[in-house]
Amino acid sequence: MPMKVESPGPRCPLPAGWTPFADTLRRLREAFGSGRTRPAEFRAEQLKGLGRFLRDNKQLLQEALWQDLHKSVFEAELSELIICQNEVDLALKNLHTWMKDEPVAKSLLVKLDSIFVRKEPLGLVLIIAPWNYPVYLTLVPLVGALAAGNCVVLKPSELSKGTEKVLAEVLPQYLDQSCFAVVLGGPQETQQLLEHKFDYVFFTGNPRVGRIVMAAAAKHLTPVTLELGGKNPCYVDDDCDPQTVANRVAWFRYFNSGQTCVAPDYVLCSPDTQERLLPALQRAITRFYGEDPRSSPSLGRIISEKHFRRLRGLLGCGRVVIGGQSDESDRYIAPTVLVDVQETEPVMQEEIFGPILPIVNVRSLDEAIDFINRREKPLALYAFSNSNQVVTQMLDRTSSGIFGGNQGFIHLILPSLPLGGVGNSGMGRYRGKFSFDTFSHHRASLLSPSGLEKLSEFYYPPYTDSRQQLIGWALGSHSCTLL
Amino acid sequence: MKDEPVAKSLLVKLDSIFVRKEPLGLVLIIAPWNYPVYLTLVPLVGALAAGNCVVLKPSELSKGTEKVLAEVLPQYLDQSCFAVVLGGPQETQQLLEHKFDYVFFTGNPRVGRIVMAAAAKHLTPVTLELGGKNPCYVDDDCDPQTVANRVAWFRYFNSGQTCVAPDYVLCSPDTQERLLPALQRAITRFYGEDPRSSPSLGRIISEKHFRRLRGLLGCGRVVIGGQSDESDRYIAPTVLVDVQETEPVMQEEIFGPILPIVNVRSLDEAIDFINRREKPLALYAFSNSNQVVTQMLDRTSSGIFGGNQGFIHLILPSLPLGGVGNSGMGRYRGKFSFDTFSHHRASLLSPSGLEKLSEFYYPPYTDSRQQLIGWALGSHSCTLL
Numbered sequence: 001m002p003m004k005v006e007s008p009g010p011r012c013p014l015p016a017g018w019t020p021f022a023d024t025l026r027r028l029r030e031a032f033g034s035g036r037t038r039p040a041e042f043r044a045e046q047l048k049g050l051g052r053f054l055r056d057n058k059q060l061l062q063e064a065l066w067q068d069l070h071k072s073v074f075e076a077e078l079s080e081l082i083i084c085q086n087e088v089d090l091a092l093k094n095l096h097t098w099m100k101d102e103p104v105a106k107s108l109l110v111k112l113d114s115i116f117v118r119k120e121p122l123g124l125v126l127i128i129a130p131w132n133y134p135v136y137l138t139l140v141p142l143v144g145a146l147a148a149g150n151c152v153v154l155k156p157s158e159l160s161k162g163t164e165k166v167l168a169e170v171l172p173q174y175l176d177q178s179c180f181a182v183v184l185g186g187p188q189e190t191q192q193l194l195e196h197k198f199d200y201v202f203f204t205g206n207p208r209v210g211r212i213v214m215a216a217a218a219k220h221l222t223p224v225t226l227e228l229g230g231k232n233p234c235y236v237d238d239d240c241d242p243q244t245v246a247n248r249v250a251w252f253r254y255f256n257s258g259q260t261c262v263a264p265d266y267v268l269c270s271p272d273t274q275e276r277l278l279p280a281l282q283r284a285i286t287r288f289y290g291e292d293p294r295s296s297p298s299l300g301r302i303i304s305e306k307h308f309r310r311l312r313g314l315l316g317c318g319r320v321v322i323g324g325q326s327d328e329s330d331r332y333i334a335p336t337v338l339v340d341v342q343e344t345e346p347v348m349q350e351e352i353f354g355p356i357l358p359i360v361n362v363r364s365l366d367e368a369i370d371f372i373n374r375r376e377k378p379l380a381l382y383a384f385s386n387s388n389q390v391v392t393q394m395l396d397r398t399s400s401g402i403f404g405g406n407q408g409f410i411h412l413i414l415p416s417l418p419l420g421g422v423g424n425s426g427m428g429r430y431r432g433k434f435s436f437d438t439f440s441h442h443r444a445s446l447l448s449p450s451g452l453e454k455l456s457e458f459y460y461p462p463y464t465d466s467r468q469q470l471i472g473w474a475l476g477s478h479s480c481t482l483l
Numbered sequence: 484m485k486d487e488p489v490a491k492s493l494l495v496k497l498d499s500i501f502v503r504k505e506p507l508g509l510v511l512i513i514a515p516w517n518y519p520v521y522l523t524l525v526p527l528v529g530a531l532a533a534g535n536c537v538v539l540k541p542s543e544l545s546k547g548t549e550k551v552l553a554e555v556l557p558q559y560l561d562q563s564c565f566a567v568v569l570g571g572p573q574e575t576q577q578l579l580e581h582k583f584d585y586v587f588f589t590g591n592p593r594v595g596r597i598v599m600a601a602a603a604k605h606l607t608p609v610t611l612e613l614g615g616k617n618p619c620y621v622d623d624d625c626d627p628q629t630v631a632n633r634v635a636w637f638r639y640f641n642s643g644q645t646c647v648a649p650d651y652v653l654c655s656p657d658t659q660e661r662l663l664p665a666l667q668r669a670i671t672r673f674y675g676e677d678p679r680s681s682p683s684l685g686r687i688i689s690e691k692h693f694r695r696l697r698g699l700l701g702c703g704r705v706v707i708g709g710q711s712d713e714s715d716r717y718i719a720p721t722v723l724v725d726v727q728e729t730e731p732v733m734q735e736e737i738f739g740p741i742l743p744i745v746n747v748r749s750l751d752e753a754i755d756f757i758n759r760r761e762k763p764l765a766l767y768a769f770s771n772s773n774q775v776v777t778q779m780l781d782r783t784s785s786g787i788f789g790g791n792q793g794f795i796h797l798i799l800p801s802l803p804l805g806g807v808g809n810s811g812m813g814r815y816r817g818k819f820s821f822d823t824f825s826h827h828r829a830s831l832l833s834p835s836g837l838e839k840l841s842e843f844y845y846p847p848y849t850d851s852r853q854q855l856i857g858w859a860l861g862s863h864s865c866t867l868l
Contacts, residue, residue: 074848082860105801120784211603218599221592223812244838251845288846298846386835395830399505405832413860416490417829427608444802445780447790450771453629460636461673461683475798
């Protein structure tokens with residue numbers, strides 16, 4: 001059963017250093033120490049279990065996602081369930097290849113040695129997941145952690161309660177519970193959890209909490225991957241087809257009601273292009289969500305009242321030209337476009353994470369690039385232009401986690417692309433083999449035959465001048481046959 | 484530097500998909516004193532190759548090298564993109580208050596924590612090349628002289644001030660009896676009857692470290708060496724026996740020419756001993772039996788591993804060097820350095836037209852289109868994804 005955290009009563013004396021999780025973590029560590037998670041067969045069983053969980057509970061998960069975020073069946077399939085299933089399948093297919101010792105180029109000096117990189121599990125890893133893609137962002141990292149042979153503690157988000165329940169109550173039944181646990185709670189419980197030592201912490205969330213996680217990890221010298229966020233710029237060039245661009249920008253912005261870490265956060269374009277873009281955006285929104293987006297089955301809802309109120313506040317920035325309606329009872333915010341926004345307004349100061357798209361005017365590509373580079377490195381950056389040169393310049397002269405030219409974040413469906421941030425948008429990366437590598441230690445290993453001492457004698461002291469010269473020559477990189 | 488193309492599915496065949504390597508910006512390299520040239524310049528190569536601007540903070544303990552790095556090296560580089568900063572712990576702490584785009588630190592775990600905590604404030608990624616007590620298991624089934632030669636050479640190299648040197652030996656009492664005279668023979672062969680006059684033996688970096696090491700000579704029982712001379716910061720190649728786990732020599736990384744031998748009765752006991760402790764930077768196992776070496780490799784973890792060999796990994800540019808757990812995070816050398824100091828940016832360029840293809844996944848969704856999309860994206864349709 002998952003660990004539900006409740007405060008101990010006042011008469012309960014607690015041993016020093018005890019937290020509610022100490023027993024669970026100790027149990028998992030012992031299991032790791034026993035070597036249970038190391039054989040490929042065990043890992044494959046866990047992955048297959050995860051696959052069965054997804055298949056058996058498809059409807060349950062769809063209902064949970066609808067409950068949490070008003071996610072349509074289509075969105076749930078596309079951006080959560082299918083991706084997770086594909087990730088499981090990919091890991092199963094490649095497990096043996098990923099686990100294999102990787103041989104390494106050898107020089108003549110070490111030709112008789114066996115030299116390779118051994119992939120090892122790290123031990124006990126913690127995955128802290130967010131609420132916006134509560135299945136994907138919990139299970140895709142989990143695939144990597146399990147494939148790499150670790151014991152795992154999962155901390156799903158308490159905001160996406162429907163999904164949290166399924167992950168806490170149903171998922172463990174499909175996995176070996178001596179090596180896997182779900183821990184529940186809010187920020188305080190998470191902080192307590194982080195006081196313990198883990199061998200890796202994988203965190204998806206905002207930069208503010210990312211700092212806290214990394215600082216806690218530093219106490220134990222625990223490596224981390226932080227998948228954070230940022231304000232993802234979307235540059236729209238004068239040379240473009242407004243309707244094509246509007247379709248793509250709108251779809252990627254309003255998907256999951258804007259609650260996507262890689263969604264375009266704001267548009268940068270000239271006033272002329274803005275004029276052509278606005279009616280095109282309206283047409284796209286109407287086409288996707290109908291005349292009354294509120295009744296569309298394809299539009300999500302805001303996760304919580306707190307976030308709803310935050311977003312409703314942003315509707316007061318600049319000037320609403322499309323949408324702007326909201327309804328607290330439903331946590332509904334209409335697909336909205338704002339213009340005349342100032343850089344100092346809240347909508348341009350924080351990651352929006354909602355169905356609101358501000359347009360900021362720039363007069364040239366250079367001005368757009370300067371605007372972008374003055375700010376923190378975002379998780380994603382988009383450029384739309386008919387001109388390859390414009391797209392290439394944007395790519396060459398900026399930095400971001402990922403980049404899309406004339407396209408949104410379809411990277412998420414491609415398992416061969418590493419996903420990760422840079423600077424304020426995060427560190428580390430995952431998906432497919434990158435996940436496996438994230439949760440592994442790559443141990444440089446060298447096995448010499450036990451005899452053959454004569455060869456070693458080559459470099460023992462004392463050194464004559466001639467032998468020193470010989471060693472110098474042998475090791476130098478010009479002697480390419482030797483090194 | 485080249486963009487790395489990536490496997491494409493049919494759905495995205497018309498797109499250009501690749502990983503772009505980008506410099507991170509301003510990187511800080513904090514180097515230690517034991518291999519002050521290597522541990523400063525090898526990371527520097529990676530940082531420069533990756534296109535970053537670099538701040539170098541060499542160790543203030545290795546004053547001779549620090550001087551050359553501070554005064555001569557900048558003349559060979561573009562000084563608008565490179566700087567050497569000098570100082571001790573206090574200056575380093577001040578430096579770390581600033582935001583860097585990467586921090587590469589080589590040193591001990593205690594300072595490693597401080598560096599990572601400082602980096603956390605700025606969400607700066609780090610590589611920490613730390614240390615540990617590197618176990619050296621010597622099996623009963625071995626040739627004592629061969630093993631003694633290798634262990635001695637790798638232990639006393641640089642007077643033991645090597646983060647990947649064997650720190651202590653684990654063996655049975657029987658093997659210890661065979662190993663001791665062999666170690667003496669090796670030491671005499673390498674450094675002569677009077678090691679102090681050997682041109683091949685180093686000295687301790689500072690008086691503080693010398694005194695620390697001299698203190699360790701009081702642990703267990705000296706069977707080889709044990710001499711020291713403060714005026715020269717000289718410590719003889721030393722072997723200690725009868726050491727207890729609780730003694731200082733088994734509690735801290737030795738980082739000097741002192742080799743304690745700890746007795747175990749079996750391979751299992753050695754493995755348990757090792758696994759009870761922090762993961763070390765290096766782990767060595769000497770045995771004629773492949774099975775023994777393999778068991779040690781399979782049942783422990785460490786930054787690097789050597790079977791019947793010491794740390795010659797350091798001369799092989801194709802091997803990643805890095806710690807795990809308390810011995811560090813991240814890795815470098817060769818391409819691994821370049822990758823450490825780069826951001827791998829997943830990039831996807833679509834042609835600007837071809838809207839008809841995108842329309843495939845726009846709402847509103849009919850049931851049949853949903854099914855089609857589901858089929859197209861599922862991994863069974865391996866031609867598409």
